[in-house]
Amino acid sequence: xGRYCVKRLLSTIPLLLVISFLIFMFIHMIPGDPAxxxxxxxxxxxxxxxxxxxxxxxxxxxxxxxxxxxxxxTGDMGLxxxxxxxxxxxxxxxxxxxILLTLSSAMWAIMIGIAIGVLAAVFHxxxxxxxxxxxxxxxxxxxxxxxxxxxxxxxxxxxxxxxxGGLDSWQSYVLPSLTMGSxxxxxxARFTRSSMLETMRADYxxxxxxxxxxxxxxxxxxxxxxxxxxxxTVAGLQIGGLLSGxxxxxxxxxxxxxxxxxxxxxNLRDYKVVQALLLFFALEYIVINLIVDLLYGVINPKVRYx
Amino acid sequence: xxxxxxxxxxxxxxxxxxxxxxxxxxxxxxxxxLKRRTAVVAFVFIILMIIMAIIAPYIVPYxxxxxxxxxxxxxxxxxxxxxxxxxxxxxxxxxxxxxRTSLFSALTATVIGTAGGVLLGLLAGFFGGxxxxxxxxxxxxxxxxxxxxxxxxxxxxxxxxxxxxMIAVAVFTVPSFAxxxxxxxxxxxxxxxxxxxxxxxxxxxxxxxxxxxxxxxxSMIVNFTMRIGTAILAASSLSFLGFGANVTEPDWGAMLSQxxxxxxxxxxxxLFPGILILLTVLAFNLLGDGLRDTLDPKMN
Numbered sequence: 001x002g003r004y005c006v007k008r009l010l011s012t013i014p015l016l017l018v019i020s021f022l023i024f025m026f027i028h029m030i031p032g033d034p035a036x037x038x039x040x041x042x043x044x045x046x047x048x049x050x051x052x053x054x055x056x057x058x059x060x061x062x063x064x065x066x067x068x069x070x071x072x073x074t075g076d077m078g079l080x081x082x083x084x085x086x087x088x089x090x091x092x093x094x095x096x097x098x099i100l101l102t103l104s105s106a107m108w109a110i111m112i113g114i115a116i117g118v119l120a121a122v123f124h125x126x127x128x129x130x131x132x133x134x135x136x137x138x139x140x141x142x143x144x145x146x147x148x149x150x151x152x153x154x155x156x157x158x159x160x161x162x163x164x165g166g167l168d169s170w171q172s173y174v175l176p177s178l179t180m181g182s183x184x185x186x187x188x189a190r191f192t193r194s195s196m197l198e199t200m201r202a203d204y205x206x207x208x209x210x211x212x213x214x215x216x217x218x219x220x221x222x223x224x225x226x227x228x229x230x231x232x233t234v235a236g237l238q239i240g241g242l243l244s245g246x247x248x249x250x251x252x253x254x255x256x257x258x259x260x261x262x263x264x265x266x267n268l269r270d271y272k273v274v275q276a277l278l279l280f281f282a283l284e285y286i287v288i289n290l291i292v293d294l295l296y297g298v299i300n301p302k303v304r305y306x
Numbered sequence: 307x308x309x310x311x312x313x314x315x316x317x318x319x320x321x322x323x324x325x326x327x328x329x330x331x332x333x334x335x336x337x338x339x340l341k342r343r344t345a346v347v348a349f350v351f352i353i354l355m356i357i358m359a360i361i362a363p364y365i366v367p368y369x370x371x372x373x374x375x376x377x378x379x380x381x382x383x384x385x386x387x388x389x390x391x392x393x394x395x396x397x398x399x400x401x402x403x404x405x406r407t408s409l410f411s412a413l414t415a416t417v418i419g420t421a422g423g424v425l426l427g428l429l430a431g432f433f434g435g436x437x438x439x440x441x442x443x444x445x446x447x448x449x450x451x452x453x454x455x456x457x458x459x460x461x462x463x464x465x466x467x468x469x470x471x472m473i474a475v476a477v478f479t480v481p482s483f484a485x486x487x488x489x490x491x492x493x494x495x496x497x498x499x500x501x502x503x504x505x506x507x508x509x510x511x512x513x514x515x516x517x518x519x520x521x522x523x524x525s526m527i528v529n530f531t532m533r534i535g536t537a538i539l540a541a542s543s544l545s546f547l548g549f550g551a552n553v554t555e556p557d558w559g560a561m562l563s564q565x566x567x568x569x570x571x572x573x574x575x576x577l578f579p580g581i582l583i584l585l586t587v588l589a590f591n592l593l594g595d596g597l598r599d600t601l602d603p604k605m606n
């Protein structure tokens with residue numbers, strides 16, 4: 001297990017190198033001159049040139065990439081164009097809202113989604129199944145940002161129960177979490193249902209029933225437990241998607257998180273921040289995949305790593 | 307000469323043998339599909355939307371760009387069944403005319419993305435080796451970014467605008483098709499008829515496009531249908547973030563984005579575009595579900 005962990009960790013290094021290189025190259029293809037942007041519209045050519053030299057933008061691309069990688073390793077990712085703060089200082093304060101949002105959405109969405117999926121599978125072909133699957137398919141079809149706007153309209157504007165945006169108290173997290181989680185809930189419900197239907201057909205489930213076990217234990221101990229490995233995979237991928245998918249909810253609810261920062265930085269051509277954020281999101285996705293892989297062994301002891 | 311003759315004969319032969327069978331298979335498929343009522347309703351809805359996209363500009367009650375300053379932000383009612391927007395333009399007319407931009411861009415983006423993904427998947431699965439590794443690692447890199455983030459990254463690089471949004475959506479459609487096609491190709495490659503075609507002297511490109519490609523299509527139909535829904539959602543999300551269409555053009559996502567400013571006073575501006583997006587995406591998803599159940603009954 002330990003050796004497998006190390007091997008998997010090492011195998012992500014080339015992937016990250018390729019990703020970092022691609023992001024770097026792509027970012028430099030973004031049209032627009034950041035030096036001109038900082039110097040201001042009225043700046044003379046000489047001013048712009050000075051700024052360009054300060055930022056190191058006049059050096060060859062590969063040299064810039066080398067310096068960027070060196071910075072990454074030593075923890076110095078450069079300065080944000082917007083406010084002159086370091087990239088770390090720009091990103092770190094934004095981390096907490098996004099992580100809290102991701103966790104709060106993931107928690108309700110995964111639990112409710114799995115519950116709907118299990119119930120739909122148990123009552124296969126009955127009313128509960130159709131109702132659950134209706135909720136699920138609407139959940140994957142609804143535009144998240146529109147759902148957010150409708151929730152604001154209903155609970156903030158009309159009823160005045162919850163704040164329209166910002167992050168002042170725990171109440172501020174309710175509507176954004178509902179918005180972000182709806183899609184995940186739907187995917188989890190659909191997936192859990194089909195996985196459960198598959199396992200409930202297995203021979204060992206028939207055996208469990210034949211020996212007179214009560215149905216709820218058959219479903220939980222023999223059905224659900226065996227579906228769990230697939231459910232965890234999907235749940236992991238969904239959490240990975242949520243963290244970076246927070247951009248829509250953060251825009252609708254004006255939350256100062258990473259997603260909002262990404263959109264703002266793109267508009268300002270603050271490419272050091274864009275670069276760092278994209279790399280962070282990719283890294284986060286890869287790490288979650290790794291955790292999911294390792295969890296297999298915990299859930300299903302038959303899985304052996306070598 | 308002899309070779310082409312053999313090929314010609316064998317093709318004719320195959321055609322004569324295949325035709326009645328293929329026909330009955332299609333019939334059987336239609337019969338099975340018609341039994342799934344929700345999917346049929348969804349299919350009819352999609353057809354209606356496509357017809358609307360074609361004829362909307364000629365039949366809507368108001369011109370989509372026509373402003374009416376005496377009638378700003380008025381709610382749904384007489385004269386304007388879905389109300390008017392901040393310039394007094396008729397929302398119903400704009401939405402119907404916008405069907406063209408929204409459906410067309412999603413369809414085009416999905417078709418281009420699918421074509422790219424299928425080509426990569428075919429090449430990877432058919433030739434294997436270094437090409438396979440290269441293409442699949444490329445897909446891994448793309449998969450490291452969730453859909454909407456990849457689209458945002460692409461728009462960040464090539465700039466905002468409707469065409470660029472389509473390119474962005476097409477790009478994030480590529481990796482999933484590449485994977486599906488690759489695995490379908492790997493299994494089709496093992497089939498006897500491929501070996502026969504090869505022994506008859508088919509060139510690689512003929513093998514790939516005439517013999518392997520059709521065999522992989524069933525596994526792609528479902529993904530394609532659902533991906534159109536995803537594309538509509540992604541394009542409207544990008545429009546909402548301000549990366550999308552020119553704001554004067556009637557486009558569902560752009561209408562939502564502008565209407566957001568009037569949420570307190572005129573919530574109907576946001577309500578109707580959203581419902582239309584929801585229904586259209588829902589229709590594609592339901593159709594996709596229906597097709598999957600029809601093609602692969604084991605899934606249900």
